[in-house]
Amino acid sequence: MMARALSRLAPLLAVLGLLAIWQAGSLMLNTESFPTAIQAVRAVPSILGDQESLIHILDSLRRMAIAFAAALLFAIPLGLMMGRSRLVASFFNPLLMITYPVPKAALMPIIMLWLGVGDLAKMLVIFLGVSLPVIYHSFQGARAVEEKMLWSGAAMGLSAPQRMVRIVLPAALPEILTGCRTGLVLALITMVTSEMIARQSGAGNILFNALDMGQYDTVYAMIIIIGAMGIGLDAAFERLRSRLVRWSEPGFDIPLSFA
Amino acid sequence: MNARALTSDILLGVIPIALAIAVWQGISSFGYAPVTLLPPPGMVFSRLVQQLFTSSFQHEIASTLFRLFAGFSIAVILGVGIGLAAAASPAVNAVVRPIVRVLAPLPKVALYPALLLLLGFGHESKITLVAADALFPILLSTYYGASMVEQKLIWSAMAAGTPRRQILFKVVLPAAVPSILTGCRIGLVISCIVVFLAEMISSTDGLGHMLVKAARTFQAVDMFVPLITISLLGLILNGLLQGLRSYLLRGFPEV
Amino acid sequence: MKVLPSDPAPARGPASAMIEIDHVSQTFRTSGRQAHLALSDISLTIEDGAFVSILGPSGCGKSTLLYIVGGFVSPTEGEARVKGRAITGPGPDRGPVFQEFALFPWKTVLGNVMYGPRQQGVKSAEAEAQSRRLIEMVGLKGFENFYPKELSGGMKQRVALARTLAYHPAVLLMDEPFGALDAHTRTRLQNDLLNIWERDRKTVLFVTHSVDEAVFLSDKVVVMTRAPGRIKQIVDIELPRPRRRAELLLDPRYQKYVVEIERMIDDTSEDGLQP
Ligand SMILES: Nc1ncnc2c1ncn2[C@@H]1O[C@H](COP(=O)(O)OP(=O)(O)OP(=O)(O)O)[C@@H](O)[C@H]1O
Ligand SMILES: [Mg+2]
Numbered sequence: 001m002m003a004r005a006l007s008r009l010a011p012l013l014a015v016l017g018l019l020a021i022w023q024a025g026s027l028m029l030n031t032e033s034f035p036t037a038i039q040a041v042r043a044v045p046s047i048l049g050d051q052e053s054l055i056h057i058l059d060s061l062r063r064m065a066i067a068f069a070a071a072l073l074f075a076i077p078l079g080l081m082m083g084r085s086r087l088v089a090s091f092f093n094p095l096l097m098i099t100y101p102v103p104k105a106a107l108m109p110i111i112m113l114w115l116g117v118g119d120l121a122k123m124l125v126i127f128l129g130v131s132l133p134v135i136y137h138s139f140q141g142a143r144a145v146e147e148k149m150l151w152s153g154a155a156m157g158l159s160a161p162q163r164m165v166r167i168v169l170p171a172a173l174p175e176i177l178t179g180c181r182t183g184l185v186l187a188l189i190t191m192v193t194s195e196m197i198a199r200q201s202g203a204g205n206i207l208f209n210a211l212d213m214g215q216y217d218t219v220y221a222m223i224i225i226i227g228a229m230g231i232g233l234d235a236a237f238e239r240l241r242s243r244l245v246r247w248s249e250p251g252f253d254i255p256l257s258f259a
Numbered sequence: 260m261n262a263r264a265l266t267s268d269i270l271l272g273v274i275p276i277a278l279a280i281a282v283w284q285g286i287s288s289f290g291y292a293p294v295t296l297l298p299p300p301g302m303v304f305s306r307l308v309q310q311l312f313t314s315s316f317q318h319e320i321a322s323t324l325f326r327l328f329a330g331f332s333i334a335v336i337l338g339v340g341i342g343l344a345a346a347a348s349p350a351v352n353a354v355v356r357p358i359v360r361v362l363a364p365l366p367k368v369a370l371y372p373a374l375l376l377l378l379g380f381g382h383e384s385k386i387t388l389v390a391a392d393a394l395f396p397i398l399l400s401t402y403y404g405a406s407m408v409e410q411k412l413i414w415s416a417m418a419a420g421t422p423r424r425q426i427l428f429k430v431v432l433p434a435a436v437p438s439i440l441t442g443c444r445i446g447l448v449i450s451c452i453v454v455f456l457a458e459m460i461s462s463t464d465g466l467g468h469m470l471v472k473a474a475r476t477f478q479a480v481d482m483f484v485p486l487i488t489i490s491l492l493g494l495i496l497n498g499l500l501q502g503l504r505s506y507l508l509r510g511f512p513e514v
Numbered sequence: 515m516k517v518l519p520s521d522p523a524p525a526r527g528p529a530s531a532m533i534e535i536d537h538v539s540q541t542f543r544t545s546g547r548q549a550h551l552a553l554s555d556i557s558l559t560i561e562d563g564a565f566v567s568i569l570g571p572s573g574c575g576k577s578t579l580l581y582i583v584g585g586f587v588s589p590t591e592g593e594a595r596v597k598g599r600a601i602t603g604p605g606p607d608r609g610p611v612f613q614e615f616a617l618f619p620w621k622t623v624l625g626n627v628m629y630g631p632r633q634q635g636v637k638s639a640e641a642e643a644q645s646r647r648l649i650e651m652v653g654l655k656g657f658e659n660f661y662p663k664e665l666s667g668g669m670k671q672r673v674a675l676a677r678t679l680a681y682h683p684a685v686l687l688m689d690e691p692f693g694a695l696d697a698h699t700r701t702r703l704q705n706d707l708l709n710i711w712e713r714d715r716k717t718v719l720f721v722t723h724s725v726d727e728a729v730f731l732s733d734k735v736v737v738m739t740r741a742p743g744r745i746k747q748i749v750d751i752e753l754p755r756p757r758r759r760a761e762l763l764l765d766p767r768y769q770k771y772v773v774e775i776e777r778m779i780d781d782t783s784e785d786g787l788q789p
Contacts, residue, residue, distance in 0.1 A: 010357035018361065033376040087271065094272035095279070101451040101493020102486055106459055106467065109474035110482055113296055189366040196368070196460050197471075208460075211372045219372050226369040234364035411616035414586050417604040419630035419681050433620045510620045510661035 033216050040220035047221055053206055057225075060191055060202040063119055067126035068187045074127075075134035075183075076176060080168055082135070083142020096132065104129035105193035117200050122191070129190035130183040137179025141172030177241045184237050188230050298480045307484050316469075320488065323454055323465040326382055330389025331450040338394050338446070339439060342401025346435075347427050363395045368456065375461060385457040392453045393446035397439070404438025405431050437511055440504045447500055451493040455485075531598075532685060532717040533560040533583055538592035540578050551742035552578050555592070558736065558745065562684075563715040567728035569779060570738030570746075576721045579743070580687050583719060584610050596685065606634060609683030613690040615670040617662040623649060623673050624658040630681030648676045652706065668699035672706075679710070685717045693723065704731060705759065712756055725779070729753075729771045730762060737778050747778055 022037040047053050082089040104125055115121040145168050153163045169176075195204025203226055210218035280300050286292050287299040294302075310316040345355040367388060374384040408431050416430045417423070458467025466485040473481035540553040553575040560566050568576045581587040582594050585604040594601045596608060609630075617626050627648055631641035649658055652672040662670055671691060678686065692700045704727060711718060722728050728735045735749045751771055753762065762768045 010353075011360045014357035014361045018358070034373075086268075090268035090271045091275060092272075094269075095275045097497070098276070098490050098494060100448050101497070102490045103452040103455045103459075106455055106470060106486065106489075109470065110479070110486075113474075113477070113479065113482075114292075185364050185366065189368055192366055193368050193456055193460075196371075197456075207369070207372055211375070216376065219376070223369050223373055227365045230364045230366045230369075231361060409614075409616060411610075411612045411614055412618065414581075414584065414604065414610060415612070415616045415618075415677070416629070416633075417586070418584060418606065418608060418610050418678075418683070420606040420633040430618070433618070436620065508620075510622070510663065512619065512663045 035217050035220055039217055040224055043217040043221035044224055047206070047218065047225065056201050056206065057203050060195065060204075061229075063123050064126055064187050064191045067123040068130055068184065070123075071127045071130035071183065071187075072134060072180060075131040075179075076138050079135040079138025079176070079179075080142040080164060080172065082139045083145070083172065084164065084168060089139070089143075092135075096135065100132060103193075104132075105190050105197060108194045108197045112198060117198060122194060122198070122202075125194045126187050126190045130187045133182045133186060134176070134179040137182070138172060138176045141175025141179075142168050144175070145171045174245045177245060181234065181237050181241060184233055185230055188226070188233060192226055295477065295479055298483065303480055303483045303487065306480050307487055310484055319464055319466055319469055319485075320492075322382075323458065323467070323489075324492070326385045326389060326457075326465070327450050327454045329382070330386045330454065331393055331447060333386070333390040334393035334397055334446055334450070335443060337390070338397030338442065339401050342398045342439075343405050343427060343432065343435075345398075345402050346405035346431065359395065359398065363399070367392045368453075368460075371457060371460060380461055380463075385454060385462070388457050389450050389453045393450045396445040396449065397442040400438045400442030400445075401435060404435030407438070408434040437508055440500070440507065444497065444500055444504075447496055448493060451489055451496070455489050530562045531559045532562040532564070532596065533558075533719070534595040534598075535559070535579070535583070536593045536595065538579070538582060538589045538594060540575065540582065540587070541590045553582075553589070554742040554744050556743070556745060557592075558748075560717060560719060560734075562717055564734060565711060565718045565720065565732045566734045566736060567720045567722055567732040568736045568738060569722065569725060569728050569775065570743060571740045571779065572723075573741050574738045575741065575743030576738065577689050580610075580689050580719060580721055583685070584608055584687050586610075606630065606681045607683055608685045608687055609678035609681065611671075611674050611678050611686065611688045611691045613693045615662070615667075615674045617670060617673055617677070619662055622659050622661055623654060623665070626662070626673055627676045627680050630677060634681055645676075645680055648680055649673075651710070652676045668695050668703065671695060671703060675703075675707070675710075683716070685719065688718065688720045690721055690723065692727070700727075701759065707731070708757065725772050725775050729768060729775065730757065730759065735771075735775060737775060749775060749778075 019037040019041075026034045026036040048057075078092070082092055107128065108121070108125055111121045111124055115124070149167055149171065150163055153167045158166060191202070192204040192207075195202035196208055197204075199205050199208060203222065207219060207222040207226070210216075210222065283297070283300050287294065287297050341351075341355060344351045346352070370391065371384070371388050374387050378384040378387060412434055413426055413430050416426060421429055454465070455467040455470075458465035459471050460467075462468040462471075466489055469485040470482055473479075473485075535556055535558040538553060538556045539551070542550045542552055544550050556579060568579065570576055578587060582589050583596070583601065585601045585608065588602075596605075618629065621629065624642070624645055627645040628638075628641045631644055632638065636644070646658065649655060652675055654669060654672055654676070657665065657669065662673065665673065671694075675691070692703050695703065708731060718731075720728070720731060729751055732751050735751060737746045737749065738744065739746045749771065753765070753768060753771075
């Protein structure tokens with residue numbers, strides 16, 4: 001199908017279109033601090049080819065993966081319990097409300113004060129950043145589970161914990177996965193931002209060192225690399241998600257990402 | 260929910276916050292952590308209150324709020340506009356959809372160095388970053404709300420003689436308001452977070468800059484003050500938006 | 515069957531037809547990319563001032579037919595006309611009343627009812643006065659400033675009716691308007707609708723699943739076959755007007771109509787066993 005193929009290719013075309021706009025814009029402005037898209041893309045292999053940078057970037061990703069997994073293990077059960085019990089919900093809600101507007105990456109200086117600049121500090125910040133949206137979505141998902149489904153479960157002799165695992169979890173899964181998708185992009189963002197703030201190592205640090213040293217090609221190449229990671233992780237997760245919850249209606253097919 | 264249950268809910272919610280503050284107090288007063296690392300809550304809050312009356316602190320808050328509002332407003336205008344257009348016109352949709360698919364999961368902070376280079380270190384780069392980050396949730400929920408409008412509402416208005424091009428503003432926009440406001444709420448939280456981060460990464464004023472300045476000199480008390488301030492600001496702004504929401508949505512059924 | 519010699523409107527075609535449905539067919543493309551025939555070659559003429567009901571099994575295309583007359587859906591074949599002019603889109607000469615009420619949730623009762631007149635360019639004060647009168651007529655005086663969510667189902671349907679009546683459509687298109695209501699409210703609204711109709715003599719096209727309701731209200735009952743919908747039979751209801759429910763229920767002629775039409779629908783159901 002022609003139209004089908006076109007809609008598949010559309011994001012790719014969008015990327016090319018955006019790069020073309022960039023190219024045209026930089027040619028028009030013609031300043032040193034805004035290299036053309038082609039120059040920036042050319043600089044990508046040299047960064048990824050450099051052993052040290054590559055190790056830093058991979059290290060960042062490893063920390064991110066561990067913190068992301070830990071956050072899911074903590075946030076999903078908490079969110080589900082909040083969704084099914086008003087007591088638990090009203091216990092935690094205000095606490096979450098006051099922590100929501102606090103930028104987690106901004107805790108980096110304080111956490112560094114306590115834990116030093118090791119992996120633990122970096123992972124703790126990512127953990128905090130990922131947890132909130134996952135809690136929120138699991139909460140919403142569990143709250144929307146139909147009471148009648150739980151009643152029929154109880155009538156079939158399922159105990160309360162069994163109902164949680166066998167009914168609430170699968171029913172809330174689409175919403176939970178939406179939370180995980182947001183959380184995944186958020187993990188990347190928190191990682192980059194905390195590295196920008198801590199300026200120790202990692203992708204965010206490479207980016208700002210290049211900025212300080214006036215290596216503009218590297219700055220833009222790093223932006224492309226980080227951007228590609230975001231888009232790539234999201235696309236990969238979306239494939240997984242659509243497999244896991246094939247039964248559910250497609251809702252938002254675009255994640256909401258923020259810092 | 261009756262008033263009694265509401266009060267008990269609020270009381271219940273205060274417990275963990277009080278508990279956290281008590282643990283914090285306990286750690287510092289039993290000497291588990293030196294004051295330079297974890298100042299006791301009393302010290303932090305009295306510092307906050309004392310700062311509130313200094314003009315320099317008020318200036319920091321004002322510049323943070325200015326960037327926050329400017330960026331958030333741009334995001335609302337663009338997000339609602341593009342979201343409506345994408346819902347109303349298949350041609351716009353065909354263009355916007357793939358672009359949004361690519362840009363929404365892109366970590367916008369990574370663009371910040373480029374914004375600094377292009378727009379300079381002043382307000383513009385920070386406002387642009389806030390707008391770029393808050394834009395997508397607002398755009399997406401506007402689009403979602405507008406494309407979910409009950410067909411029969413539109414038909415009812417058309418039968419009453421509403422011309423096609425007015426349907427967008429007379430029916431689709433008001434019907435999408437609940438969804439738009441949900442997007443705005445997410446966008447507002449994001450704006451708080453992003454403006455603070457941008458100020459931390461590079462700025463000469465604002466709450467984020469205060470934190471960085473305190474961190475450089477290891478003033479733990481002064482590091483807590485801007486964090487608590489942004490949390491309170493977020494809470495207040497969210498409350499205001501909630502008020503606007505319950506006014507605008509007084510006719511809509513609860514969700 | 516024409517009971518009421520309505521006002522001497524300029525006759526178009528035989529006996530001043532208000533709505534003409536002329537060999538209309540409707541095909542839908544389903545998501546499996548198959549063609550699905552919903553309506554097959556429907557022809558029907560509805561005279562000015564007539565009250566016509568459509569009965570038929572679920573999915574036979576009653577709503578679709580109504581939407582075509584409303585101008586919301588354009589037929590894949592054939593043509594529908596109102597007062598002799600081809601229908602190309604919705605217009606204030608044809609007012610729909612939906613089963614789901616479809617009230618504007620962001621407007622009060624008064625705001626909903628005023629919407630049509632304001633859209634027609636009636637001055638605000640004038641529109642408000644008219645709307646208040648209509649709201650009183652449908653029995654909702656005192657509820658002008660309520661929001662739809664604060665009303666019961668029956669009250670919402672009254673508002674929906676008032677909102678449509680407010681822009682004086684010549685034709686009312688009602689799609690199971692009382693389907694979601696309890697039996698008691700339903701009866702009251704039927705009586706109210708008849709009173710309004712007897713006063714204004716609008717043309718009404720009324721879709722329902724209730725044979726009683728159709729016979730009680732109508733001049734003509736159109737019975738449709740199972741999908742793809744065709745007209746199986748048209749029954750003229752020759753019962754005197756004004757109709758009183760209590761008298762009618764005891765009237766053997768009424769009972770005969772009901773039984774006869776119910777039997778027709780049963781047959782239709784069996785037809786459906788061979789799609
Ligand atoms: N937009 C659409 N796309 C595809 N098929 C449709 C669409 N609208 C209606 N149909 C199909 O057309 C047929 C007739 O639908 P319609 O809603 O007119 O039936 P109905 O007689 O009003 O049924 P009911 O009594 O249940 O309201 C159905 O088989 C339905 O599946
Ligand atoms: Mg129907």
